[in-house]
Amino acid sequence: MPELPEVETVRRGLAPLMEGRRILAAVARRPDLRWPLPERFAERLTGRTLRRLDRRAKYLMADVGPDANGVDEVLVMHLGMSGSFRIEPDTGPPETPGDFHMPRSRLAAHDHVVLRMEGGADGSATGRTGGVEIVYNDPRRFGAMFLLPREGLAAHPLFRDIGPEPLGPDFTPEALARALAGRRTPLKAALLDQKVVAGLGNIYVCEALHRAGLSPERAASTLTAPTGHPTALIVQLVETIRTVLEEAIEAGGSTLRDHAQVDGTLGYFQHTFRVYDREGGACTSPGCRGTIARLVQSGRSTFYCAACQR
DNA sequence: CCGAATACCTGTCTGC
DNA sequence: TGCAGACAGGTATTCG
Numbered sequence: 001m002p003e004l005p006e007v008e009t010v011r012r013g014l015a016p017l018m019e020g021r022r023i024l025a026a027v028a029r030r031p032d033l034r035w036p037l038p039e040r041f042a043e044r045l046t047g048r049t050l051r052r053l054d055r056r057a058k059y060l061m062a063d064v065g066p067d068a069n070g071v072d073e074v075l076v077m078h079l080g081m082s083g084s085f086r087i088e089p090d091t092g093p094p095e096t097p098g099d100f101h102m103p104r105s106r107l108a109a110h111d112h113v114v115l116r117m118e119g120g121a122d123g124s125a126t127g128r129t130g131g132v133e134i135v136y137n138d139p140r141r142f143g144a145m146f147l148l149p150r151e152g153l154a155a156h157p158l159f160r161d162i163g164p165e166p167l168g169p170d171f172t173p174e175a176l177a178r179a180l181a182g183r184r185t186p187l188k189a190a191l192l193d194q195k196v197v198a199g200l201g202n203i204y205v206c207e208a209l210h211r212a213g214l215s216p217e218r219a220a221s222t223l224t225a226p227t228g229h230p231t232a233l234i235v236q237l238v239e240t241i242r243t244v245l246e247e248a249i250e251a252g253g254s255t256l257r258d259h260a261q262v263d264g265t266l267g268y269f270q271h272t273f274r275v276y277d278r279e280g281g282a283c284t285s286p287g288c289r290g291t292i293a294r295l296v297q298s299g300r301s302t303f304y305c306a307a308c309q310r
Numbered sequence: 311c312c313g314a315a316t317a318c319c320t321g322t323c324t325g326c
Numbered sequence: 327t328g329c330a331g332a333c334a335g336g337t338a339t340t341c342g
Contacts, residue, residue, distance in 0.1 A: 003336090006335085034336095034337090034338095058336075058337095078336080078337090079336090080319095080335095080337085081319090081334070081336055082319090082321085082334085110320085139321060140318085140319045140321080140334085141320080142318070142336060142337080143336095183312085184312085184313080185312080185313060189313080194336090194337080201335055201336070202334095203335055276335090298313080298314060299314085299315070300334095300335090301333085301334090312342105313341105314340105314341085315339105315340080315341075316338105316341085317337100317338090317339080318336105318337095318338095318339105321333105321334090322332105322333085322334085323332085323333080323334105324330105324331085324332080324333100325329105325331090325332100326328105326329090326330090326331105
């Protein structure tokens with residue numbers, strides 16, 4: 001499921017267990033996810049301190065500091081369609097460099113990567129060595145990990161063309177108007193395009209369009225005035241996208257507080273949607289008596305209300 | 311250049 | 327119960 005709110009929830013869940021801590025051991029249990037894992041993955045990460053865990057679009061970006069040659073690197077992680085992280089208490093023996101022990105009983109099918117983190121001074125993580133083991137599980141293997149130089153990362157092909165962060169200062173009505181100008185593609189497809197705005201996926205595009213009262217089939221260009229300036233509709237859409245994402249992050253936060261320490265699985269949380277996966281259900285817009293319908297646009301399901309989305 | 315289709319994988323659900 | 331087929335929240339690549 002991971003779209004921006006889910007990835008941000010994962011980031012917030014992992015950050016307290018990872019930031020400022022050494023990676024005592026790392027394991028890649030297979031050579032690839034969607035693409036090959038970084039060469040010598042375990043050796044390159046072992047012993048380094050994870051300074052910060054950030055997010056850009058749907059990517060997690062872990063600043064792991066300098067490598068053996070002093071080159072600052074970032075561990076970039078993407079959850080794809082089915083990736084999640086699980087937190088296990090570290091019950092392993094004290095570390096020797098390059099050594100890694102994890103009880104087989106605690107590994108599950110599709111556990112592809114494990115990072116053993118050192119414990120924190122605050123005692124917030126309570127494995128035998130005071131730390132945790134962070135397990136990446138991904139059945140469909142559409143996820144990915146890269147270890148890239150920090151210098152010039154924004155110009156890397158993965159990030160070069162990604163649009164503004166929707167919760168950041170650059171996602172303005174003017175910017176969205178510019179990005180949609182002249183585009184004949186349906187609004188649904190345009191908002192899924194990561195070049196237009198970062199981090200939206202199928203669910204939150206459906207949700208945002210419903211709340212904004214905009215048809216997913218409307219040509220994207222029709223939100224931009226002939227002058228190239230934003231229309232009132234675009235101002236509304238920018239605001240709606242922010243609201244939908246903020247509410248979802250809030251829902252993810254409460255899931256974290258309620259369940260993360262018990263369940264240990266990050267990446268999926270309960271959230272109720274107004275249109276997504278509600279085909280045949282009643283539209284919840286005030287005063288609307290419509291029914292949620294499903295349609296397929298460029299091979300993906302769109303859920304919407306034809307009565308109130310124009 | 312743009313937009314649509316395809317490919318990458320496995321698990322789950324539906325209908326016969 | 328078994329099984330074929332559809333479908334799943336992402337994105338790089340290919341095709342027209």
